[in-house]
Amino acid sequence: MINIIEATNVTKRFPPKVTALQNVSIKIEPGEFIAIIGLSGAGKSTFLRTINGTLTPTEGKMRVLDKDLKAIPNKERIALRRKIGFIFQQFNLVKQISALDNVLTGRIGYNPHWRTLSGIYSQDDINLATYYLREVGLSDKIEQRVDQLSGGQQQRVAIARAVCQEPEILLADEPMASLDPKLSEIVLQLLQKFNRDRGITVLVNIHVLELARRYSRRIIAFKKGALVFDGPNDKLTNEEIENIYKIEDNDI
Amino acid sequence: MSTSQSMTMPKINIPTYKREKSRVVRLIILTLILAATYWSMSGVEFSVPNLIKGLPFMWDFIRRMYPPNWSILGSVFVQTVITIQLALAGTIIAAIISLPISFLAARNICGDGWLVRTMTFLFNADRSIDALILALFFVSAVGLGPFPGVLALAIHSIGMLGKLFAEAIEGVDKGPIEALESVGASKLEIIRWAILPQAIPYFISYTLFRFELNIRVAIVLGVVGAGGIGFLLVQYMRLFQYQSVTIVVGVILVLVMGIDGLSTRLRRAVL
Structure with missing residues (x-):
């Protein structure tokens, strides 16, 4: 496997009018850390969701982990998702249960139904989940209900859940957008750490350009659904940036 | 028009404003309400003179309720326990049955198709049949006593609980569902870990509320023969033992x- 993600002419339309992705082609190698920039509505979130198969491309081909997402049956697509962690802007945790229970849901794909439905996880899974909660710095919050945690702590629980899946790919959709600048750095540092230590391929949507430049070597940019930049950080010129973030009159 | 305006004020032309509801419309509405009141009251032979004539009898009734016959308190308690058991059993059976089938009536689980519409219709139909009518039906099936009462309570409560449970399921935050999908969870696992934790407090709250209502229904069911404190009330009335009626009331x-106070507190604690 040379490319862990390979999109060929991917187009995604939401009828009747919206074209969220337009003829996107890109190759991503295992272990890369990629920042995705662009205005909101440019197609960043849609791109991440076509990678984990929660959205299917209208046209084109999406190969992820050597599987053609369009060609495989639904059951296989669900099985593939355990290899792809997802971190959300709004955390998407189950607030009424504990941090540990939330992280353990990351192990669902590895367990038989009787374990996941009864909530009787193996000791190994419990050890793994608490290990990752400690890794994200929440060793004293393991049994706490998530709605008692702060926003920054909740996002770290969500990161622990995603890495507890032991994924090969980690997708993060604006994971810092609900957090203040300092917490944003912590989130990105954690993603960077898991990228370096475990070799997990990370794709992160960032709307703050400065953070994107600091944390990733490769940057890709979307504009109105099209891929308008793909290259190393230092090749991203001022003109390019201006073009990516330019708001045209008819957009307002 | 100009007579009312003083000399110092400049003359202004004030246009007439026509209200949306004219006086005629108001008059018609008022007449209709009065007509409906008269029509319904004449239908039920409502009569103030008769009410006044009855006042001495009411007073007599109240006078005979005093002093209360405290000696029956023990047997009243025994019957109260039966009423509570009646309400509790009916509520629990209804909750257990409603819980799984309410998922079939939730749009976010079963889509917007015929299944959801059929289930919603069944719940509504069930709710529209009063527990009292169901009780009469079950008495003819299984005989007198608390058992037909429990059946009536349970069946009647399913309609309301099923509908409320389905609404609780539809009201959950969608974020965790998407997160669980991304983890590779199946539909059952999504229900278990994303929907149930969010919906269970509402399930408990609605069940407690139904229990409150069922206590009242259970008392009335006792009047028609399901036993419990309601049955005791009719017995003492028939025997003209009004001093015992005081205790029962x-x-x-x-x-x-x-029960209302306790249930309200519990519901506040779970939500």
């Missing part, structure tokens, strides 16, 4: 208010 008041 008092215990009913305390029971209903006590």
Whole structure:
């Protein structure tokens, strides 16, 4: 496997009018850390969701982990998702249960139904989940209900859940957008750490350009659904940036 | 028009404003309400003179309720326990049955198709049949006593609980569902870990509320033969033992208010 993600002419339309992705082609190698920039509505979130198969491309081909997402049956697509962690802007945790229970849901794909439905996880899974909660710095919050945690702590629980899946790919959709600048750095540092230590391929949507430049070597940019930049950080010129973030009159 | 305006004020032309509801419309509405009141009251032979004529009998009734016959308190308690058991059993059976089938009536689980519409219709139909009517039906099936009462309570409660449970399921935050999908969870696992934790407090709250209502229904069911404190009330009335009736009515008041208070507190604690 040379490319862990390979999109060929991917187009995604939401009828009747919206074209969220337009003829996107890109190759991503295992272990890369990629920042995705662009205005909101440019197609960043849609791109991440076509990678984990929660959205299917209208046209084109999406190969992820050597599987053609369009060609495989639904059951296989669900099985593939355990290899792809997802971190959300709004955390998407189950607030009424504990941090540990939330992280353990990351192990669902590895367990038989009787374990996941009864909530009787193996000791190994419990050890793994608490290990990752400690890794994200929440060793004293393991049994706490998530709605008692702060926003920054909740996002770290969500990161622990995603890495507890032991994924090969980690997708993060604006994971810092609900957090203040300092917490944003912590989130990105954690993603960077898991990228370096475990070799997990990370794709992160960032709307703050400065953070994107600091944390990733490769940057890709979307504009109105099209891929308008793909290259190393230092090749991203001022003109390019201006073009990516330019708001045209008819957009307002 | 100009007569009312003083000399110092400049002359202004004030246009007439026509209200949306004219006086005629208001008059028609008022007439209709009065007509409906008269029509319904004449239908039920409502009569103020008769009411006044009846006042001495009411007073007599109240006078004979005093002093309360405290000696029956023990047997009243025994019957109160039966009423509570009746309400509790009916509520629990209804909750257990409603819980799984309410998922079939939730749009976010089963889509917007015929299944959801059929289930919603069944719940509504069930709710529209009063427990009293169901009780008469079950008495003819399984005989007199608390058992037909429990069946009636349970069946009648399913309609309301099923509908409320389905609404609770539809009201959950969608974020965790998407997160669980991304983890590679199946539909059952999504229900278990994303929907149930969010919906269970509402399930408990609605069940407690239904229990409050069922206590009242259970008392009335007792009147028609399901046993419990309601049955005791009719017995003493028929035997003209009004001093015992006082105790029964008092215990009913305390029971209903006590259960309401307790349930309200519990519901506040879970939500």
